[in-house]
Amino acid sequence: MIEFKNVVKTYDNGTTAVADLSFTAPTGKITVLVGPSGCGKTTTLRMVNRLIEQTSGTILLGDEDNAAVDTIKMRRKIGYVIQNAGLFPHQTVLDNVCAVPYLNGTDKHAARTRAADLIELVGLDRDYGSRYPWQLSGGQQQRVGVARALAADPPFMLMDEPFSAVDPIVRKQLQAEFLRIQADLAKTIIMVTHDIDEALRLGDQIVVLKEGGVLAQIGSPAEILAS
Ligand code: ADP
Numbered sequence: 001m002i003e004f005k006n007v008v009k010t011y012d013n014g015t016t017a018v019a020d021l022s023f024t025a026p027t028g029k030i031t032v033l034v035g036p037s038g039c040g041k042t043t044t045l046r047m048v049n050r051l052i053e054q055t056s057g058t059i060l061l062g063d064e065d066n067a068a069v070d071t072i073k074m075r076r077k078i079g080y081v082i083q084n085a086g087l088f089p090h091q092t093v094l095d096n097v098c099a100v101p102y103l104n105g106t107d108k109h110a111a112r113t114r115a116a117d118l119i120e121l122v123g124l125d126r127d128y129g130s131r132y133p134w135q136l137s138g139g140q141q142q143r144v145g146v147a148r149a150l151a152a153d154p155p156f157m158l159m160d161e162p163f164s165a166v167d168p169i170v171r172k173q174l175q176a177e178f179l180r181i182q183a184d185l186a187k188t189i190i191m192v193t194h195d196i197d198e199a200l201r202l203g204d205q206i207v208v209l210k211e212g213g214v215l216a217q218i219g220s221p222a223e224i225l226a227s
């Protein structure tokens with residue numbers, strides 16, 4: 001699980017983006033953060049892998065305090081998927097997917113074999129491995145972004161609007177394929193979206209934030225819909 005305990009983030013300019021936030025993202029489940037623009041979703045997500053440091057409060061990854069462990073080691077346990085995929089433009093798809101395994105010192109051949117499997121898992125032909133990101137559509141790039149995040153087999157995943165940069169039809173396809181993959185892999189996921197339909201479709205649990213990063217509501221999609 002990932003647990004937030006009384007987490008506060010006040011930026012240097014005095015903006016409190018997250019005020020006293022507590023919730024638990026259960027192991028093997030998708031927790032979706034929703035709420036209006038500026039309510040603190042991205043800030044909340046980025047505090048988990050310490051791209052942003054919380055002002056106070058505790059974030060646990062499993063039973064480890066994320067502030068007490070080595071940041072590099074901690075990040076290796078967390079797959080990170082962002083809008084527009086953020087692929088390295090001068091590297092092939094295969095090398096993009098292998099980026100973290102290479103850093104981890106994984107045997108090159110083993111890493112490339114696994115990367116080719118992952119490229120297939122996310123719904124691309126294996127021969128896409130030799131292409132460059134600019135030769136792919138936005139939806140295909142997002143698929144590669146998911147494959148890259150899965151490459152080191154991290155127990156945790158952080159996903160920031162992973163499907164919002166593609167058109168609605170491709171988005172539905174990506175969501176369905178993502179659910180199929182997650183049914184097997186059971187990662188502990190926190191996903192940010194501003195799309196309530198996406199939250200209801202993908203979330204095992206939904207955390208609704210209101211302005212200032214205040215917890216407005218938490219529950220299953222059925223519980224959120226009923227309220
Ligand atoms: P969301 O992801 O829900 O759109 P953010 O977490 O990006 O919200 O932002 C929450 C609030 O914090 C907003 O008021 C935003 O303007 C502010 N904010 C975000 N990043 C910074 C920053 N680096 N410095 C100051 N304020 C920031």
Ligand code: ADP
Pocket residue numbers: 042
């Ligand atoms: P998104 O909400 O899609 O993440 P934004 O355009 O809100 O993107 O923010 C882009 C970047 O600018 C983020 O890294 C965020 O932390 C930073 N940012 C957002 N709001 C502010 C702000 N008021 N002051 C300084 N930086 C900000």
